[in-house]
Amino acid sequence: MNAPGVVVADTTPLNYLIVIDRAEILPALFGEVLIPEAVIEELRHPKAPLAVSRWLRKLPVWLRITPVQHLDETMRLGKGENEAISLALERQVKVVLMDERLGRGAAETRGLIPVGTLNLIDLADEQGLLNGIAALHDLRQTTFRADPELLRRFEARMKARQG
Template sequence: MIVVADTSPLNYLVLIEHIDVLPKLYGSVVIPIAVREELLVPLAPQPVRRWIESAPDWLEVRDSGAITLSFDPKLDAGEREAITLAHVHRDSLLLIDEALGRQEARHFGIEIIGTLGILRYAHLRGLLDLNEAVKSLQTTTFQASPSLIKSVLASV
């Protein structure tokens, strides 16, 4: 299985200092060129830019290819390329948070998981404390409904 990441989960996992769970959970992660570029924009948080500038060996940047899929025009380049890359590799998991991007990925039959799901899975594997990770996440710009956060915390 190939694991493809959009910008948001990588951004938040770096900010809460839990990016190291990704190789422990999935081995390696692939990102499209547009996601790398989004992580490098001047408006990205300094820790995120620093992390992607010296990306770890388990992170691979790939061209999403020449396949053209029809997307909602509101999706940004990173989401479009991540969904395309996941679509090309049929047995894939897409790490993505944005509601519209998740909806589009589901439309193409792509399995998805978001930042909260990754943290939950890492907690179940004994890699972190979910309560502490969610508290850290809530100090960032991450947005999720209180009911979603409550249900994720209650599920473990």
């Protein structure tokens, strides 16, 4: 995937990349990351992981909190997913970072390209930005949920890439 220059992120991919200390792949892969206000609110939740709370104390220059002007209320999604998709459509950004199945489906229906946490790790591994196997190992130590078979496929692809 060529870096589009700007993407919109939902909470989950950003949260888990911060937790496993790999958020720096985002500007390397995409440049600027826009997040709607609902996403920053979710990241600032009192029960958010300590790593996320610490990371939020000084937001990186590549992350921009961007208000949504026209919320698409026809989607029956969480506030973060709804605002992320609405923001991507509003700003004509094609790529939205999102893990939740319903949100990904809603994004695709609207012509967007959803990219999940596993895809991000795979892309970064492919481009030599991180060790994907190590990142997957760290991700498995968190509360991240994915189909075990899907995790195995990503891991096999990364192992094959290593030769």
